[in-house]
Amino acid sequence: MDWEIVIGLETHAQLSTRSKIFSGASTAFGAPPNTQACAVDIALPGVLPVLNIGAVDKAIRFGIAVGANINRRSVFARKNYFYPDLPKGYQISQYEIPVVEGGQVTIQAGGAEKIIHLTRAHLEEDAGKSLHEDFHGMTGIDLNRAGTPLLEIVSEPDMRSAEEAVEYAKALHALVRWIDICDGSMQEGSFRCDANVSVRKKGSDQLGTRREIKNLNSFRFLQQAIEYEAGWQIEQLEDGQQIQQATVLFDPDSGQTRLMRTKEDAHDYRYFPDPDLLPLEIDDAWLERTREAMPELPAARSHRYQTELGLSGQDTVLLVSDRDTADFFEATLAEVAGGDRPAAAKLTANWINGELAAALNRAEVELAACPVSAPALAGLISRVIDKTLSSKLAKDVFDGLWKGEGSADEIIDRRGLRQISDSGAIEKLVDEVIAANERQVADYLGGKQKAFNSLVGQIMKASKGKANPAQVNEILKQKLDSR
């Protein structure tokens, strides 16, 4: 039987504010336990929450970026449950009226674009951490994370495969970093997903019973967890079993999901509006201010690169994968001399998506920490455009740039890498090689094309790779054919 997998994601993006959502304590990661938990965060008697406007700004930015409706009045509610790392005994979240409703994200699915609709995005505070190791059977509580601002982004069940879910998560991940609302660090838990997974017979318009996989903090786990879970559900149904609504955890070691709780023991969170906080009112001026401060979004940039610079969709997808890359591309292109703009843009895109990306990967550094600056790369590309460098030599020069040996021109001069384009000099080399290789010349004239390539190779070798290959080809052919 043919099954269809249906997936919706709930994504928690930690908003990159300096202080917490309802207190002045720092949100910096990695401090010693409980050193960044103030009276409000540890819920001393008598303390009260005060909303961090910076967190709201970031939620609005997100809403604008996904074309959502920004609710002019939203309400903070209390979600009540007991847990040792939840100091107040309730989490402040938005329930009935979230700050952001609707919106959509476009992903690439099977070579085509697909729209994933969003249900909502709401502001809430994170809980602390329970540490079960190192305490001899007891549990340690670290409240540094308690009160960290989160934007919970809820998608519609629009995804039909683990790959689509990963594509969506990646698109969202790129977007929140692009608009500078989240640092996107999945290792530090700044960006994590819950996946609601169900299966149904192909062609059915009824949703199956879903199980929610909690807390997936890498794209790989997201993919593995959904694949395992969907397979498990299909197996159950084919065995004539029913799926019970449940929350499950993914175990990366076994690659399996396991039951955490079923619907029967689900909490009744007793949501009600938090009387300590007034409804959040967003007026036109606030919205306008935020809209004006928005960076150009990836889709707009991609469109601009294609229409104004003639880049291909494939080139631009990579360039707009994050804002640093796109900014780096523009900064580089602005400094590239010579050539027509589309040609310069294409060459610049190739360098950034190719050699530079590979080097960053090898060195495991982010673009922000790249040892090659945009102007430095532009200097190199300019020498390729004016044919000073062959593409092979350009790679050597790039190597020098990476190692900090100075500008492209300095490296070219120091290493004597300037391409030989002087036809007199090339002719001399050609003549020498022809004179020294009478047999190969004869082979070529006898119809062996291979012999020509061998001669070219020897000329290039004699020039230490500096001869302009196109010219070498041209002159050699001319000389041989005239014999």
Place this chain on the structure above:
Amino acid sequence: MIESSLKTLSRSLAEKKISSVELTRAYLDRIDAHNAEVNAYITVDAEASLAQAKAADVRISKGDTGPLTGIPVAHKDIWCAKGWRTTCGSRMLENFRAPYDAHVIERFNDAGAVILGKTNMDEFAMGSSNETSWFGAAKNPWDPTRVTGGSSGGSAAAVAAALAPAATGTDTGGSIRQPAALCGISGLKPTYGLVSRYGMIAFASSLDQGGPLARSAEDLALLLDVMVSFDERDSTSLKRPEEDYSRLLDAPLSGLRIGLPKEYFGEGISSDVRAAIEAAIDEYRKLGASTVEVGLPASELSVPAYYVIAPAEASSNLSRFDGVRYGFRAEGYSDLLDMYCKTRAQGFGAEVKRRILIGTYVLSHGYYDAYYLQAQRIRRLIARDFAQAFEQCDVIMGPTSPSTAFGIGARVSDPVQMYLSDIFTIAANLAGLPGMSIPCGTDGAGLPVGLQIIGNYFSEARMLNVAHLYQKQTDWHARKSPVAAS
């Protein structure tokens, strides 16, 4: 001197007829001698108080003084005061020492006032008789076999027994006004949002409001000047132009329109109370006021609406008392759930547990609409009633409490009867309006009766004026309880 008004005490201090240390010591001595009779204080720390008094004397010697500099004030044990044990009347916080000052405490400290001690109260301010305190009931200085009212019973008893010149309280459903009435003193609950709730241990956040208790309206005005101030740490704190609450005290009352809600004079109020209230209103007529009957039809729903909203908020507010980070933790638990259950079962008293259960129930899935949302609708109706009434009158008057102080233990077994003690005070909290109580007579047994004055939003200065001119004509507020006289 012990019976002097704050204004007189302030003048004596400024003129160096007495030092703050002497004044504070005099009160501490009285507390030593008489607190056992009324159980007004949970915590007294003479050393800390005298250190503050000493600092106040230095300020006075430099001429750096305000009206409350050097004056000892008792604080309800609901306010966090740095270094002071802050129990909220509960076993749960029996040994909790607050590491920070409430905004109100900061304001008193900045004014140079002296913290005289922390006063008894119903546990987490849940009660109308002070009998739910883990530290035992406070006793009425007029008759120690009777209740003080609550929840600010200790503060009311301290002032009525002359164990403090003034005190702070909090009022969620009448917790300042009702004990003020039952103990024969003056008390005021300001408009919701005027006094910061930061550092005040929450009972029902949308209703809780701090306010002063004192011997006269004139004293209340001075205390209010200190207590009212915008605080960015409380999101419900209101930013208002600064006010001098004494500025209208002596304004004439001619033309004052007093609204008399028929619902406040119906069945269920004792004849002695009714007689005292009617006499007080006659006095106002003599002062030039006119009266008009007004209707507050939704007010009969105020007790049921309150006993949905207040427990709902309380059930959530009190979740933080879980034994994990501070406060009481039970011994001998088997796992986390057992620790929670035992800690909360042993740390909270019966009334607190009752309200947590009610609140948990009304917020539960399937009941929320029928209880919580319905109660919020009633709340809006009540506010609308008042808005309509204030189109016809400047202040509303009636009894603060349907009866005078009842016997300790008399209503303990009947929560509904106890809840009805607040039938006239709750509506002001639901609407967020200011309300006050001033003594206006006694019953046959010589127990005080309180006149309630409810004003429109932000009309505290006018209300104090209304109260003050009555107190200039009458001496009910100046009468001394037997403990105060001893």
